[in-house]
Amino acid sequence: MQLRLSAAGRVLVTGGAGYIGSHTVLQLLLEGCSVVVVDNLDNSSEVAVQRVAELAGEFRKNLTFHKIDIRDKEALEEVFASTKFDAVIHFAGLKAVGESVQKPLLYYKNNLIGTITLLEVMAVHRCKKLVFSSSATVYGWPKDLPCTEESSLSAMNPYGRTKLMIEDICRDMHHADSEWKIMLLRYFNPVGAHPSGDIGEDPRGIPNNLMPLVQQVAVGRRPALTVFGNDYLTKDGTGVRDYIHVVDLAEGHIAALKKLFEDPKIGCEVYNLGTGKGTSVLEMVAAFEKASGKKIPLVFAGRRPGDAEVLFASTSKAEKELNWKAKYGIEEMCRDQWNWASKNPWGYESPDTANGGVTK
Ligand code: NAD
Ligand code: UD1
Numbered sequence: 001m002q003l004r005l006s007a008a009g010r011v012l013v014t015g016g017a018g019y020i021g022s023h024t025v026l027q028l029l030l031e032g033c034s035v036v037v038v039d040n041l042d043n044s045s046e047v048a049v050q051r052v053a054e055l056a057g058e059f060r061k062n063l064t065f066h067k068i069d070i071r072d073k074e075a076l077e078e079v080f081a082s083t084k085f086d087a088v089i090h091f092a093g094l095k096a097v098g099e100s101v102q103k104p105l106l107y108y109k110n111n112l113i114g115t116i117t118l119l120e121v122m123a124v125h126r127c128k129k130l131v132f133s134s135s136a137t138v139y140g141w142p143k144d145l146p147c148t149e150e151s152s153l154s155a156m157n158p159y160g161r162t163k164l165m166i167e168d169i170c171r172d173m174h175h176a177d178s179e180w181k182i183m184l185l186r187y188f189n190p191v192g193a194h195p196s197g198d199i200g201e202d203p204r205g206i207p208n209n210l211m212p213l214v215q216q217v218a219v220g221r222r223p224a225l226t227v228f229g230n231d232y233l234t235k236d237g238t239g240v241r242d243y244i245h246v247v248d249l250a251e252g253h254i255a256a257l258k259k260l261f262e263d264p265k266i267g268c269e270v271y272n273l274g275t276g277k278g279t280s281v282l283e284m285v286a287a288f289e290k291a292s293g294k295k296i297p298l299v300f301a302g303r304r305p306g307d308a309e310v311l312f313a314s315t316s317k318a319e320k321e322l323n324w325k326a327k328y329g330i331e332e333m334c335r336d337q338w339n340w341a342s343k344n345p346w347g348y349e350s351p352d353t354a355n356g357g358v359t360k
Contacts, residue, residue, distance in 0.1 A: 009261065010034040010083055012127075014070050014118060015091030017044035019201040020133065020190055022052050023250040024089060026199070029056040029063055031254060036083055038076070039092065040069040043204050047348040051198045070114040073121060080125040087129035087260055088122060089253060090115065093162070096208050097137075097306065100159035111162035112169075119173060129260045131183045131253060132170060134163050136242070136274070136311055138186060146314040149186075149270045156306045167270070174268035181266045183256040188242035188274030188313050190249050192333035193340035200340030201246075202347030211243075211337055214285060218294040218338065219345040225296050227281055229303035234310060238281035242274040242312035245328035245336070249273055255324035274313025275326040284330065291334035292342070 011028055015021045016037030022044075028035050029052070037049060046065065053060040068075045070092050093111045094100070100107040115132075122128065139147045140154035155161040167184050174180045191211040193200030207213050216222045230237035252273040260266055279287075285296050319325050 009086035009257075010036070011257070012079070012083075012085045012088045013037050013091065014088065014114075015039055015044075015093065015133075016089075017041060017046060017048045017065070018091055019044075019203070020187070020246060020249060021089075021091040022048045022199050023194055023246045024091070024253045025049075025063070026052045026055055026194065027247075027250040027254050028089075028257075029059040032059070032062075034062040034083075036064045036066065036079060036085070038066045038068040038070060038079060041067055043094070045202065045348040048199055048202070051348075055194065055196060055198055070118050071110070073117050076117065076121045077124075080121050080127070085125070085127045087131065087257060088118065088127060089131040089257070090118060091133045093133065095159060097157050097159050098208060100162075101157050104158040107158045107162055111159075112165060115166050115169065119169070128177070128180045129182075130170070130180070131185060131256050131260065132166060134167055134184045134186045134270070135160070136186050136188045136272070136313065138163050138167065139308075139311065141308040142311060145310060146276060146312050147272065148314040149272060149317050171268050178267065180268070181260050182268040183260060183266075184268065184270045185252065185256060186270065186272050186313075187249060188244050188272070188311070190246045191243045192245040192247065192328070192336040194247060195336050195339070197336070197339035197343040200337070200344065200347075202344070202349075210241075210281060210284065211288075214288050214296055215337060215341040217296050218288070218292050219341055221345070223297065224299045225285065226299045226301045228301055228307060230300050231303075232309045234280055236280050236282045239307055240278040240280050240310040240312065242277060243279055243284065243330060243333055244273065244275050244326055245333045247336075248275075248326040248328055252318065252322070252324050252326075255318075255322040259322055269321075271318045271322060272313040272315060273318060273324075273326075274315055275329075276313055276315040277329075278310055278312040279330055284334075287330045288334040288338065291331065292338040
């Protein structure tokens, strides 16, 4: 692979054992970066880090893992004391919308205190370059499409509010001290897996998102997919989203890091990472059935509270300023999702260990 980061650098990745984090860590290693991952493994497995190391080949020597909760300031201090980081990519956070409604304090405590602790430690160690995982959820139910970085923002639940609050905290940090250079990346709907099929999404507990559920139906872990709403004003009545291959998303982080390293004018910037294309639930299911050869039984139910009808990104800002554009379409997303699922029907675990073998 071509080295596109002029200064490869030492990068701390919080939440690097997770779905998007693991794919991004692999890309960073292949770019020649030294990567330190901190993750408390709340929603991930150390096996993901081991698989990334295997996929990285000779670059695996540049990967270190610490099982740390980012709210543990002392532990984080030790990590920063042992390595001088050029930048931090901050994925660590809780992301289940329904759970955030049930347990708001858990989300505020984890996502906000975690981020504030990280920023404090970064400031002490004079590491002031940050890439943060925001979400298209900040657009709420958008009035105009596609969503541009200037579209109005609204949070529909505590999870979304943590993203909006952290974006504001980052803007305030840059305002108070212009040495802070921050990229706020608003991801649309990441799906798929690394083409090797060795790393992919393996959420703990019952998944919330469409494709992990489709995948579990395909491997026989669930009897059917519940489709939330078929009375939307869309082509087939089901919700429309901007699905993006996780490898494209990982590449988007490389592009963001490159910008942070190379553009002295960067302040606190927002970028959408999506494909700009909308796909309905039924279209996504059909693409997955084609890729896998498996029939996905459907059960139609009412709309899920808080769901937008249609959401897709304007990608022009990222294309122009980050020189990044998603390469893959839904066929490749479903192909790679199925490759991962069929090679790892129980994710990183086995039927016996996966959530006690019960509901996972
Ligand atoms: P993930 O759950 O797979 O990864 C998050 C990782 O953070 C997990 O490995 C988890 O164990 C770790 N973590 C959580 N709290 C922590 C803490 N206090 N200390 C240390 N580690 C902690 O999720 P993901 O899909 O890879 O998402 C990564 C980021 O991107 C999250 O911030 C999420 O909100 C955001 N995001 C995800 C999506 C999506 O659909 N997957 C969409 C938009 C934004
Ligand atoms: C959801 C979250 C969003 C979060 C994002 C990534 C909600 C309301 N929104 O977005 O805040 O940033 O995940 O974690 O939870 N669908 C079904 N059946 C299912 C699951 C989903 O029909 O079992 C449909 C949904 O109604 C939607 C589409 O599939 O139309 C995609 O859903 P999902 O993967 O959960 O993503 P979002 O709703 O976009």
